[in-house]
Amino acid sequence: MDLTVTRTYDAPPERVWAALTDGELVRRWWDPDGFTAPLARMDVRPGGASLVSMRSPDGFELYNTWTYGVVDAPRRLEYVLRFCDASGRPVPPSSLGLPADIPADGVPHELTLTPSGGGTELTVTERGYGTAETVQLSRLGLEQTLAKLAAVL
Template sequence: MTNKAGNETERMTITRIFDAPRELVWKAWTDPKYVMQWWGPKGFTAPVCKMDFRVGGKSLCCMQSPDGQEFWNGVEYHEIVPLEKIVSTMYFADSEGNKVGAEDYGIEHEAIDGACDVTLFEDLGDGRTKLTFIGNEPMESAKNSGQIEGWNQILDKVAAVVAELAQA
């Protein structure tokens, strides 16, 4: 991937190992009733999550800050390989799912032109799963903007959901 200046850019990549089978991690990541439990960083809630999880489908989720501010995100799905891979484009949206700019939420966001988000699910054996999230933001920008910290907090919440599913 190249950035606006035409230079090679390292994409934001976050990896997490879950002590759970891949099917449970996939379920937590793709079922809206579970996504609502983890969407957004620590302290945020997700009062709305509508998912049309299929190639060409779209999702719309709201994350709400502790002070009540709503941030809406849309997702368009481009490729889905069950239990292995999701290729999608995430964007800032209004409550109807219409694309808006990050600046509408007072957020600085530097996306890599033409880059999609990629989520990979790898069965490590022994009931463990490796999830790799590759975002469309440059790694350096993601570090500076708090995206890395936010995604790590989100993955902490995903781990809690997966642990509950594993006990069920």
């Protein structure tokens, strides 16, 4: 099952792109409400991999790698998000207490940025979830992070 969320920002595509790819900016928005993002080590290039973390209010840290396929600034970004440990080694999402139907080999993400009335329409698609419940859980987190992105812009 796939998830698609679209949001329009009052910022040009180049500024939205920077917020999606610059580690200092990613740290300001990459996390659902109540979480922080202490680490965003970005390597945004085809074949590159970023390491990003989020910390829960009680101090539990989750790590992801984002391994890039398409990097077409400032229009399109495709990567596979994988859960991992602090060193970037993949771990099964279920071992972190996450739903078992999150694909262990990663969740493909496609981001498109389209100029729109002086701003930018950002569409995020996540692919491969096993149940509607997991899609809804991911939607909640994604919508919260995209709201934080608006504040950064």
